Amino acid sequence: DAGVTQSPTHLIKTRGQQVTLRCSPKSGHDTVSWYQQALGQGPQFIFQYYEEEERQRGNFPDRFSGHQFPNYSSELNVNALLLGDSALYLCASSFGRTGYTFGSGTRLTVV
Amino acid sequence: AQTVTQSQPEMSVQEAETVTLSCTYDTSESNYYLFWYKQPPSRQMILVIRQEAYKQQNATENRFSVNFQKAAKSFSLKISDSQLGDTAMYFCASTIPNDYKLSFGAGTTVTVRA
Numbered sequence: 001d002a003g004v005t006q007s008p009t010h011l012i013k014t015r016g017q018q019v020t021l022r023c024s025p026k027s028g029h030d031t032v033s034w035y036q037q038a039l040g041q042g043p044q045f046i047f048q049y050y051e052e053e054e055r056q057r058g059n060f061p062d063r064f065s066g067h068q069f070p071n072y073s074s075e076l077n078v079n080a081l082l083l084g085d086s087a088l089y090l091c092a093s094s095f096g097r098t099g100y101t102f103g104s105g106t107r108l109t110v111v
Numbered sequence: 112a113q114t115v116t117q118s119q120p121e122m123s124v125q126e127a128e129t130v131t132l133s134c135t136y137d138t139s140e141s142n143y144y145l146f147w148y149k150q151p152p153s154r155q156m157i158l159v160i161r162q163e164a165y166k167q168q169n170a171t172e173n174r175f176s177v178n179f180q181k182a183a184k185s186f187s188l189k190i191s192d193s194q195l196g197d198t199a200m201y202f203c204a205s206t207i208p209n210d211y212k213l214s215f216g217a218g219t220t221v222t223v224r225a
Contacts, residue, residue, distance in 0.1 A: 031211075033211070033212070033213075035213075040217075040218075041217055041218070042115075042202050042204075042215030042216050042217050042218050043156070043202075043213070043215050044215075045212035045213065045214070048211045048212065055211055056210070056211045056212060058212060088154060090154075090156060092156070092213075099158065099161070100158075100213065102148075102155055102156035102157070103155065104153060104154045104155040105154045105155070107154075
């Protein structure tokens with residue numbers, strides 16, 4: 001089953017650095033959403049990509065940016081990392097509004 | 112804006128028994144969707160059950176069922192015949208037709224004891 005694949009699974013970065021996280025959506029899905037989940041909390045919506053454009057954005061600073069490729073895969077970029085950016089980053093894919101399939105996330109630690 | 116509140120940070124239940132998780136939500140929309148997601152230690156968020164607001168009948172998926180009280184804006188999840196594999200964090204979430212995001216509660220950690 002080609003579910004949602006995220007890479008890497010874990011990474012450690014230093015404050016001020018930049019990071020890129022990757023997501024391959026489930027087969028047949030054309031929409032990708034990104035969420036940030038701090039430890040012990042619920043996921044918070046970062047943004048959603050559809051047809052290679054950012055369709056909706058949550059309350060996150062411009063340091064968070066993304067991209068969607070023609071094959072529907074997506075990247076999340078975070079610049080000028082802060083300690084508070086340490087979290088689990090979840091990718092969810094969907095086709096229209098038929099329901100979201102989540103990946104297992106990327107655990108980012110900023111030191 | 113949609114807000115989702117889960118007031119129980121942790122719940123513990125004996126194997127084979129029943130546990131109920133609470134969730135309240137707030138929305139000004141008349142049509143919306145409610146979800147329960149399970150997040151085991153593997154971290155993947157798994158859809159447990161989904162309820163559409165305009166459907167009066169409570170959704171059921173095997174051992175999982177909901178009690179949807181629209182007037183009270185309450186959406187509780189009942190896990191019957193609890194199994195060790197049910198141990199996970201459970202999130203209540205909502206979305207509306209013209210919004211593309213899911214709004215999640217803070218989660219409830221469920222531990223099933225052998």
